Amino acid sequence: MLIDIFHDTVCPWCRIGKKHLFDALDQIQQPVNIRWHPFLLDNTVPASGYEFRSFMRTRKNIGETELQQMFDYAQKAGEAAGVKLDINKISLAVNTTLSHQLIAIAPENIKNDIVEAIYKAYFEDNLNLGDIEVIIAIGTAHQLNPTELRRQLTNDAAVDKILAESIFARLNNITSVPFFIINNQVKIDGSHSREVFVQALNRATLLETSSKIW
Template structure:
């Protein structure tokens, strides 16, 4: 089973969707699964130092503070129902996610899923700036990546360009919001959905041959 996941690391619904998918996979266990993570940069204009979080979100969505809080409360409850923590009170900065996606791209295959979860945890539970190279390198170190080599790789032009190009590719192929999941290149699930929806999609995708290209 090939599963392509398009996501951004500051998207709470992406974390919820990831949890629903992985819970579905834990129940399913019909085939070996190969997961490919793809960046979808929600706003790559955010500077490395970030913006004040709540003010940025109010401006972005054009809503008042009390409406934003209601949105956060509803999203937090959805996270709790899925089994993930989303602590919006801890988040101080709206951040640029490009570095976090570069780390995911560089992470060894056997720890890549764990690195994705660690990035989500750093942002949504610890309120860390995942646009800060020191934060990103610390996550990499926790998964046995060499700090010196990782810093060099994160600054390599081809790694940077690949993340931006993949995000652009997604939009050019009519992926306009995340999370977005494609199973065996044909069965698509958009948004965070439910465990049951993912189980149905997995069963449908299992009946298909994988085409040569996504």
């Protein structure tokens, strides 16, 4: 089974959706190949980041009360899913390009672990994903060579590829994340529940089986 996941690493709903999907995969016990795709929510953020709460108030065009309600809602949804989202601890809105480069670089056997480590770095440890030292530290913790990693992360062509993939997603009518495509046929827009993902996975399996019969 092939699953394409479009996400951004500072999107709490992407982390929730990932958890629901992986819980569903554990339930149906099928071999799966996951491809991670960048969807940059705001690539104008500098590497140093912006003050988080003021950035989010401006981005959402809401006041502090509404902002806190939005954060509380996402945090409770994370708790229900079994993931930690310490949103009140976050101090910076960050540029996520480097984090997506690390995911692209990571070998397939650790790619999912790298994604989770990046989510943890932002939502639990309040780290700046736009800081190359933070990204190298995540990669090094997963046995990637720091010297080679730095060379790859500072490659302009690699940066351009992330930007191009993010633009490509929008040109193909993906307007929000998380967004999942199963076996190039079944699409799920949003985080949803484990049960919804189980139904989608079963439907994708049925469609694949039917296509082979015919």
